[in-house]
Amino acid sequence: MIESIAQQPILAALIAMVGLGVLFGALLGYAAEKFKVEGDPIVEQIDELLPQTQCGQCGFPGCKPYAESIASGDAINKCPPGGQSTINAIANLLDVPAPELDAEHGEEADLRTVAYIREDECIGCTKCIQACPVDAILGAAKLMHTVIAGECTGCDLCVEPCPVDCIDMLPLTEGLKQWHWPAPQNQLDIIASDRSGHEAPSNEGRAA
């Protein structure tokens, strides 16, 4: 054995390398099967960042489908409820530049809203229940309906189907509990030498 290796070093090396290749290949193949990740992790990660309002303003029937579309290369600035902060977060995740919100899909609202049914006007048509993506409306045919405010995402989808227009979107008022310090007024340069967004001081100014 040793003799034959000594006699045929090239062949022995070849056999050794091929053997190692086969071994590691098998190992990797096994690992790929054994530790397989279910689903598409990037879609899940993007979906985590979307606001889950499920409003469809992005042009997809819910946040998950939009997440899938982003994962396959769609623009990341189509979600008005998420606004700039969501765009930034997704840009950060995907390591791409963060664009402005695409105005075509709507504007970022300042306040969250929740649906409110004017109950004595409700005719019990159940149309809003069918429209609600998160089952936040309670009611039965020909009986008064109501919105469970805590479950409502403010997606607006129930307003349109109501035949008697008895659903209002009310802004969620900010109470003491929600209040927190506003950011200081004037945004400062981060450090004195950081002239981002400014013209570099030119020689002209100095000459004058």
Added chain:
Amino acid sequence: MRSTWVTPGGVHPPENKHQSLTMPIGSLPIPEKLLVPLSQHIGAPAKACVKVGAKVLKGQKIAEATGAVSVPMHAPTSGTVTAIEDRPIAHSSGMSAPCIEITSDGKDTWIDHKGVADFEHASPQALTKTIADAGIAGMGGAGFPSAIKLSPGHRRPINTLIINATECEPYITADDSAIRERAAEIITGIGILSHILGNPVNILIGIEDNKPEAIAALEPHVADTGISVVSFPTKYPSGGEKQLIYILTGKELPSGQLPADAGMVCINIGTTYAIKRAVVNGEPLISRVTTMTGNACGINRNYETLIGTPVSHMLAHSEFNEHACSRLVMGGPMMGFSLTSAEVPIVKTTNCILAPSYSEIPDDEPAQACIRCGMCAEACPASLLPQQLFWYSQAEDHDRLEAHNLFDCIECGACSYVCPSNIPLVQYYRHSKGEILKAREEKVKSDHARERFEFHQQRMEQAEKDKEAKRAARREAAEKAKATVAANAGTAKEGTGPAPGSAADIIAAAQARAAAKQVSPEEQQAKFERSIAGAEMRVQMATDKLVETNAKQTEDQKNILNAALEGAKQKLEQAQARLAEHVKKHSEQVK
């Protein structure tokens, strides 16, 4: 003397404490109206348990604690409840919150109350309950319900009780003057705490060495009690819970840990006085010592102030000069906040009202860019990197902020104090903390919405599948019926021998369809027989009726009945004929 440890960072702002220490603790006349906010503490707001118009006595409970972390509120004086509504309160937002307004009757009549003098014989549980019922919440600033701190429950046993008498912030002397005048009662209060906590080995009163009078006042009372008064060099901020624990014990609490996790309880010294009054005298927390100071006031001193006293009332009795005052601050100059209105009430956590002149606290100078001098990092008592946090706060980089322990920042303001560029660093941190907490809350909400949405999707899919399954079942049944009939038709046609070919097939299929529409011959026969039986019965009934009524009825009625009988007979005949026809056809078919 016990050794002490030195915290990192810290600053030495001008103390300005002497102004308010020239006079003993005074008292103010009872204001006409007192405003008791329902939320003066950390936790759930209390719930009003009196109605507008109710007469209340001093010390009567006017609001109940709600939930585990909450404290009740008591009437600060006797009088009438004149309103329960939202009023501006002392909060950095300047917002309104529910308050109970009491119009004083000027008599200041106490409700019946009594305490227990020999608290050593009371059970810790009973004492803790007394403290909870007295509405005592940490009076040093945070306002955490004291009774909760005292019942550490399943946590490790307490071996160290730390009494915080640091009062490190400039201008404030509320604790200092209280110690000077009430040392005996304070020590009794500490005795109560010690009894509740099962007599911890170490009882330490941490006090800065800029209060020699207070230390001297405490010394005679602590002899032979096992309580040590530990003084340490003055530096701002030493009064933070974590900082004080480090100074006194050399132990560093890891981020996110409570003192109780390390077997310690930390209580403000003003709170120990309130605890003594609650347990021994049976008085709930309805007043506190508050410092009134600043150059815009002619009188600088401490007052025993009723909770709910409007700040304006205090100012009116302190020769306040509105034009000289640059701003009204609740709390001290480092950690306090500006008031938007002087009508807000004093609450359980108000240790100071500061009315500085323009020269004392000038308006904020405009902030400049950060020059990376690093002075803020040197001043930070929590060993954070303030300029780095500022950077991330501006960039709204929440992950990095948390990674740099933003939540360990005690908002002491030491960094802003030293910053040569006047950057309002603390406000950035407060803003970012708020944003992060909000984001966390929204995350919980959106996760919940995702779950509901997914469930909704699943439900819709299931409903669709069910519908589809039903449809499929119906189709299958129809096909089966068709097949049997086709088979039947096939046997019937065998004799005649239909010509092979598509035309014949189509005819056969059409016949099969027609046959499928019909029920099987046996069933049809049964149906006919049933209808004959029914018709027979009707004929019988009509005959009976006719016979019965024949004797007494008029001609008309007889006619009607006869007609009915005739009709029934006809129907019977028809049915019999149909049956006969069917039987004939069927037998032919079978042939």
